[in-house]
Amino acid sequence: MAERIKVLVLDDDPTGSQTVHSCPLLLRWDPGSLRQALLHPSPLLFLLANTRALDPQAAEQRVRRICHALKPALAEAQAAGLMDRWLIVSRGDSTLRGHFPLELEVIDQELGPFASTLLVPAFLPGGRTTKEGMHLLHGEPVHATAFAQDRLFGFSSSFLPAWVEEKTAGQTLAASVRQISCSDLEAAPEALRERLAALPPASIACVDAERPEQLTALGEAIWACERQGQRFALQSAASLINGLVPLPPQPLDASGLAGLRRGPALPGLVLVGSHVPLADAQLTTLLAEPACIGIELDVRKVARVVFGPERHRLLASLEQSWRQQIETVISEGHTPVVFTSRGELHCSSPAERRELGVELAQLMARLAGALAPQLGYVISKGGITTHTLLESGLKAPWVELQGQLFAGLSLVLTPEGLPVITFPGNLGDASSLRQAWTLMQQP
Structure with a gap:
């Protein structure tokens, strides 16, 4: 045995x-x-x-x-x-x-x-x-x-x-x-x-x-x-x-993985929380696609709210505004690309930087979670962004790893059957995010 x-x-x-x-x-x-x-x-x-x-x-x-x-x-x-x-x-x-x-x-x-x-x-x-x-x-x-x-x-x-x-x-x-x-x-x-x-x-x-x-x-x-x-x-x-653990070849090729899109008519959503230069280049390439509409989450604006008075009320107001923008993009038949504003914001301490990063990830997770029932797939760029999406936004106790769209880029299924592309911040070249989006757009 x-x-x-x-x-x-x-x-x-x-x-x-x-x-x-x-x-x-x-x-x-x-x-x-x-x-x-x-x-x-x-x-x-x-x-x-x-x-x-x-x-x-x-x-x-x-x-x-x-x-x-x-x-x-x-x-x-x-x-x-x-x-x-x-x-x-x-x-x-x-x-x-x-x-x-x-x-x-x-x-x-x-x-x-x-x-x-x-x-x-x-x-x-x-x-x-x-x-x-x-x-x-x-x-x-x-x-x-x-x-x-x-x-x-x-x-x-x-x-x-x-x-x-x-x-x-x-x-x-x-x-x-x-x-x-x-x-x-x-x-x-x-x-x-x-x-x-x-x-x-x-x-x-x-x-x-x-x-x-x-x-x-x-x-x-x-x-x-x-x-x-x-x-x-x-x-x-x-x-x-x-x-x-030597494994056999993955059971599905890229076209088969893309076929896991939940409901061919359902729209996709792209989240970009990673802020390394490679992620910036990938975001720029993706937003050059006419079907992809960017929705920028202004990090400075979020920071002023997070570290200021009336945090919860003002953050809820920002979140509602951005959710309406996402829903408008979806209703027009486009793919919303939700991203944090580029560059690193100066913070007074590492603890403050982490607090802001967590708040931004939670904000993106809540936006995606609220829309999840009507989505065919999600592409999530950045490790912290992705973990927060799965745990807090989609409230998944576990996910099942299906395989890779291409080298290093994994697709997981939530218990509800929503495909999520877990996209590392440091992976690929300038065209990789657009390539992943193109594959997931296939019916």
């Missing part, structure tokens, strides 16, 4: 499932929801923690709550014979933004101990590779891109050992960080397993990756070590998940 495995992925935003298919994405972790999710036949279970949207204290609390809920659920599932082994992955951003090492530390405290940590940020379909310890985006060191300038999660080096030293505030020195090279991954399986087994206790190892076969070899070696009692803490982008 084949070994029954389960890979549990704590996803720091809802786009980390962008290389897999046919598995549940859980937005709640109460005992009943976890029990039901663990019954799913897929070897994968994603828990959408959305911690990248939170401050460090709130992120720590959320990861701890998830781990507290998981521990008895996993024990119950194993006792019932539903699985033989499980691994847990902290899925992080392939451009190195997020709460590292905080989330791994909490996972180790609650579900460990782990022998050592493997850091695997490669996302191969998106051009994120790692070579000789340098993490690259389409061949360019990622610290030289706009992603490294993130005001909350910025960094100064693409050399992963130096990045670890920076993110741990010097508690882990770059010189102590081990490196697993591409040649290590291409060695004989036993040699790779021995390389992993020889890592010092409590060490961090950065893993190179340029080809899927290398991550498949790594996944097999991780499972081999697991069977011998050596457990690893795993911090990775999406591509390692395919190495841990």
Whole structure:
């Protein structure tokens, strides 16, 4: 009988499932929801923690709550014979933004101990590779891109050992960080397993990756070590998940996925909350389509309301005005494209920036949620925007991942059958958002 495995992925935003298919994405972790999710036949279970949207204290609390809920659920599932082994992955951003090492530390405290940590940020379909310890985006060191300038999660080096030293505030020195090279991954399986087994206790190892076969070899070696009692803490982008759980080709091609549009006559809705330069370029390209009508949510106006008197009354008034604009666009037979005004607004503190970001995401989620019954699909650009849409706007306890429209761009179905495209902020080129809209417009 084949070994029954389960890979549990704590996803720091809802786009980390962008290389897999046919598995549940859980937005709640109460005992009943976890029990039901663990019954799913897929070897994968994603828990959408959305911690990248939170401050460090709130992120720590959320990861701890998830781990507290998981521990008895996993024990119950194993006792019932539903699985033989499980691994847990902290899925992080392939451009190195997020709460590292905080989330791994909490996972180790609650579900460990782990022998050592493997850091695997490669996302191969998106051009994120790692070579000789340098993490690259389409061949360019990622610290030289706009992603490294993130005001909350910025960094100064693409050399992963130096990045670890920076993110741990010097508690882990770059010189102590081990490196697993591409040649290590291409060695004989036993040699790779021995390389992993020889890592010092409590060490961090950065893993190179340029080809899927290398991550498949790594996944097999991780499972081999697991069977011998050596457990690893795993911090990775999406591509390692395919190495841990080899999957057959996705069951539907792009045309079939687009055919999941709910009701061919029902209109679509596009949300763009991401504000990285790539998202700006994609928005500009989409709005050049005559059938797409932009509705701008003025961030400065929202900020004045959020941080001023009569917050609730004035915010409700703004929301009503924007909802009427969306309904007018739909009634005229066009696709409304709801987007936050471009550029980053200066805030007095990181806490104020997060509060404003959360309020904007909630506003977009409420607008979409109110219109959901009359929509054929939603395209949601940006991780925080998408998680808030699914959890608060559509109130989905879970969604089912169907597959990808194209590399890295996933389509999920809510329990009510509404297709939602979960579009990462950092994915694609200037035409990708328009391409996704074109596919979903097919009857």
